Amino acid sequence: xxxxxxxxxxxxxxxxxxxxxxxxxxxxxxxxxxxxxxxxxxxxxxxxxxxxxxxxxxxxxxxxxxxxxxxxxxxxxxxxxxxxxxxxxxxxxxxxxxxxxxxxxxxxxxxxxxxxxxxxxxxxxxxxxxxxxxxxxxxxxxxxxxxxxxxxxxxxxxxxxxxxxxxxxxxxxxxxxxxxxxxxxxxxxxxxxxxxxxxxxxxxxxxxxxxxxxxxxxxxxxxxxxxxxxxxxxxxxxxxxxxxxxxxxxxxxxxxxxxxxxxxxxxxxxxxxxxxxxxxxxxxxxxxxxxxxxxxxxxxxxxxxxxxxxxxxxxxxxxxxxxx
Numbered sequence: 001x002x003x004x005x006x007x008x009x010x011x012x013x014x015x016x017x018x019x020x021x022x023x024x025x026x027x028x029x030x031x032x033x034x035x036x037x038x039x040x041x042x043x044x045x046x047x048x049x050x051x052x053x054x055x056x057x058x059x060x061x062x063x064x065x066x067x068x069x070x071x072x073x074x075x076x077x078x079x080x081x082x083x084x085x086x087x088x089x090x091x092x093x094x095x096x097x098x099x100x101x102x103x104x105x106x107x108x109x110x111x112x113x114x115x116x117x118x119x120x121x122x123x124x125x126x127x128x129x130x131x132x133x134x135x136x137x138x139x140x141x142x143x144x145x146x147x148x149x150x151x152x153x154x155x156x157x158x159x160x161x162x163x164x165x166x167x168x169x170x171x172x173x174x175x176x177x178x179x180x181x182x183x184x185x186x187x188x189x190x191x192x193x194x195x196x197x198x199x200x201x202x203x204x205x206x207x208x209x210x211x212x213x214x215x216x217x218x219x220x221x222x223x224x225x226x227x228x229x230x231x232x233x234x235x236x237x238x239x240x241x242x243x244x245x246x247x248x249x250x251x252x253x254x255x256x257x258x259x260x261x262x263x264x265x266x267x268x269x270x271x272x273x274x275x276x277x278x279x280x281x282x283x284x285x286x287x288x289x290x291x292x293x294x295x296x297x298x299x300x301x302x303x304x305x306x307x308x309x310x311x312x313x314x315x316x317x318x319x320x321x322x323x324x
Contacts, residue, residue: 038300062096065218099187148187168240181212198290203288
């Protein structure tokens with residue numbers, strides 16, 4: 001097949017994917033309940049990933065940490081413009097890659113991630129400059145990045161405290177989680193601010209809490225890896241009130257989660273309290289009708305987290321879950 005024919009084939013294939021995305025996106029608007037909407041969003045996320053294929057195995061692994069199509073759906077619900085929603089999806093995806101690659105570099109010090117992040121940053125600049133009436137984002141994003149960069153210094157500070165044997169109050173765990181998830185309001189929400197007629201700072205606040213929920217779920221999935229790499233994790237931070245870190249570190253990967261669940265009532269109490277506090281705060285936030293699905297997602301995230309934690313709690317005879 002000649003290069004010209006290959007390009008034409010890819011263009012036709014891309015058009016077919018966009019047609020499927022368009023059809024699936026229109027179906028989102030007729031979902032009768034949040035469970036149906038979430039299922040549709042999961043299917044949409046898979047299709048969007050096909051539309052914007054990762055360029056390497058490393059980027060693919062990074063993208064798996066950022067599969068949330070909320071920004072795409074928000075853009076479509078508020079503008080009813082598929083092209084605009086796809087633009088939002090692509091730039092948010094690039095921004096998430098940049099943040100997560102940088103995050104990985106600061107965690108383990110591998111300069112390969114720093115070089116990949118630098119390449120993604122160039123792609124972001126190019127993408128913004130090729131757009132229309134959006135190039136101002138390039139300047140506002142520089143400011144946003146500078147605001148978020150301080151998190152990694154804070155993360156290293158928390159790491160040193162963990163290694164030194166300190167324990168953490170609930171307020172400290174909450175602050176760490178909200179600081180970690182502040183890339184949502186500081187960076188990604190700026191894209192919606194530049195593109196959505198109905199956007200206001202309350203939307204940014206809900207996005208912040210939703211990202212905090214997702215980061216708690218990520219911490220749940222990464223408990224063993226985070227202990228192995230001595231990285232802060234809200235479940236581990238909560239457990240330190242009952243289990244010294246040096247003892248937890250010696251348990252071995254296959255036992256870390258079990259030890260936390262069996263021996264730390266503080267983990268269970270603190271994380272469920274965190275989820276409940278966030279959900280309660282979100283319910284008091286008013287956002288435009290076109291974007292109210294974001295609050296429904298908040299409830300779904302909270303239910304999923306409580307269900308995951310309670311399932312583990314019940315399996316380890318934590319009957320106290322009922323009091324929450």
